Amino acid sequence: MSIDEKSPETAPSSRRFPPGFLWGAATAAYQIEGATTIDGRGPSIWDEFCATPGATRGGDTGEIACDHYHRYREDIEIMRRLHLQAYRFSISWPRVMPEGRGQVSAPGLAFYDRLVDALLEAGIEPFVTLYHWDLPAALQRHMNGWLHSDLPNLFADYADLMFNKLGDRVRFWLTLNEPWVVVDAGYFRGTHPPGIKNPAEGYQAGHNLMRAHAYAVACYRGHQCDGGRISFALNTTFSFPESRSASDQAAAERAMDTFGGWFADPAWSGDYPAVMRERLGPMLPEFSAEDADLLRRSMDFLALNYYTSDIARYSQDSQPFEFDRIVPGHLPCTEMGWPIMPDGLARLLRRLHQRYAGLPVYITENGAACPDNADEHGFVDDQDRIGYLAGHVAAMAEAVADGVDVRGYFVWSLLDNLEWTEGYSKRFGLVRCDRTTLQRTIKASGLWYADLIAMGRLPAALVDKPPVAPGLPAPGPVATSRCR
Numbered sequence: 218m219s220i221d222e223k224s225p226e227t228a229p230s231s232r233r234f235p236p237g238f239l240w241g242a243a244t245a246a247y248q249i250e251g252a253t254t255i256d257g258r259g260p261s262i263w264d265e266f267c268a269t270p271g272a273t274r275g276g277d278t279g280e281i282a283c284d285h286y287h288r289y290r291e292d293i294e295i296m297r298r299l300h301l302q303a304y305r306f307s308i309s310w311p312r313v314m315p316e317g318r319g320q321v322s323a324p325g326l327a328f329y330d331r332l333v334d335a336l337l338e339a340g341i342e343p344f345v346t347l348y349h350w351d352l353p354a355a356l357q358r359h360m361n362g363w364l365h366s367d368l369p370n371l372f373a374d375y376a377d378l379m380f381n382k383l384g385d386r387v388r389f390w391l392t393l394n395e396p397w398v399v400v401d402a403g404y405f406r407g408t409h410p411p412g413i414k415n416p417a418e419g420y421q422a423g424h425n426l427m428r429a430h431a432y433a434v435a436c437y438r439g440h441q442c443d444g445g446r447i448s449f450a451l452n453t454t455f456s457f458p459e460s461r462s463a464s465d466q467a468a469a470e471r472a473m474d475t476f477g478g479w480f481a482d483p484a485w486s487g488d489y490p491a492v493m494r495e496r497l498g499p500m501l502p503e504f505s506a507e508d509a510d511l512l513r514r515s516m517d518f519l520a521l522n523y524y525t526s527d528i529a530r531y532s533q534d535s536q537p538f539e540f541d542r543i544v545p546g547h548l549p550c551t552e553m554g555w556p557i558m559p560d561g562l563a564r565l566l567r568r569l570h571q572r573y574a575g576l577p578v579y580i581t582e583n584g585a586a587c588p589d590n591a592d593e594h595g596f597v598d599d600q601d602r603i604g605y606l607a608g609h610v611a612a613m614a615e616a617v618a619d620g621v622d623v624r625g626y627f628v629w630s631l632l633d634n635l636e637w638t639e640g641y642s643k644r645f646g647l648v649r650c651d652r653t654t655l656q657r658t659i660k661a662s663g664l665w666y667a668d669l670i671a672m673g674r675l676p677a678a679l680v681d682k683p684p685v686a687p688g689l690p691a692p693g694p695v696a697t698s699r700c701r
């Protein structure tokens with residue numbers, strides 16, 4: 218063992234993380250809580266969607282999920298064993314406001330109150346997401362959901378309720394999780410609720426989501442919670458140009474502007490990227506001057522959800538943005554079919570650091586779905602997941618060494634859970650959750666992560682020889698918009 222193996226202080230800077238760096242794991246309400254019909258919780262669009270025959274794989278629903286609603290204390294004990302320093306979870310809007318507005322559910326609020334207290338008692342910093350896709354069904358039914366121009370105000374009222382309830386203890390808030398997915402899956406492709414396939418409505422829904430973010434941030438800043446920070450979780454990729462040609466390089470810029478930039482630019486500068494304005498014309502709604510003011514600098518930090526990257530190629534046929542997004546065919550993939558590209562993370566971090574200069578970054582999701590065969594004790598020796606995580610942590614360390622201000626990292630996910638339309642067939646957890654008994658068993662990746670956190674720095678082997686995660690062979694290159 219070399220000397221820097223013993224002491225974090227003497228490890229080379231490329232392997233150390235800044236003081237106060239937070240290591241965590243993430244979940245979302247509908248994916249883990251269960252208990253969907255008790256204590257006054259109202260239905261969400263996801264409850265109704267999952268109840269539709271054929272909507273999810275195997276007809277899986279979040280009705281029981283991991284039953285975290287009843288087992289949260291056991292789950293916090295597991296977090297302690299994993300040495301987690303932070304935990305990202307989401308509030309179910311219909312659990313605290315069954316109809317999405319008006320009446321408040323006292324038992325629903327009390328649950329999150331207990332959860333936050335228990336986390337703090339365990340020394341774990343809560344990161345709270347207000348909207349991880351489970352819109353109260355009543356708002357969809359009576360107001361047409363995110364297409365209604367008043368939804369941002371209702372969201373801000375709900376956010377205000379939660380700031381009042383938890384703002385004295387929660388210091389990190391995320392308004393929205395991945396507005397891109399809400400629009401792409403919910404309004405462009407129709408694979409998530411509300412199941413719409415209409416680009417104009419998609420841009421309108423995305424617009425109202427960002428207005429909702431802005432109003433909630435304004436409300437939070439009005440509360441003047443000491444030391445509190447707020448942002449939203451952005452999912453995006455790094456797009457590598459397919460060749461050195463100017464046209465492919467410009468295509469890669471457009472690919473990134475119209476993915477991450479679509480949502481991050483308004484929250485930074487108050488408007489969409491110029492290329493979207495130019496090429497979408499009247500289909501892209503305008504922010505009022507007042508909304509633009511509220512949006513500008515409405516991220517206190519950059520919250521990045523990163524899973525994979527892609528390749529961009531100029532294509533005159535692909536209007537209006539003239540690029541194709543290519544899934545690299547030569548790389549191993551996770552079970553989601555997403556190529557494993559840690560290098561994309563390092564490049565993306567550098568790019569975001571330049572574009573949104575001065576914003577600290579938290580990686581609020583990163584993880585892999587793997588085949589996960591449990592032994593007779595329920596233990597999963599998921600070396601493939603360890604390889605994925607190690608590669609991405611090493612890439613993050615590289616960006617930190619280059620001066621990118623990354624302050625935290627969250628594995629998606631703490632527990633195997635409902636992977637939306639994929640049901641329970643895709644497993645991302647550091648901890649296995651048996652589908653029959655709901656028994657939790659820490660996987661090899663959980664033990665590995667606990668060791669990493671305890672060391673507080675990268676093991677030398679990771680830096681000298683970053684692991685390549687074994688994975689499923691990817692199919693040949695295919696153009697897709699299904700990249701995260």
Ligand code: GCO
Nearest residue numbers: 245394395398452522629636
């Ligand atoms: C998302 C969500 C998570 C997913 C995870 C794996 O990105 O879709 O934030 O809820 O479960 O990303 O797909």
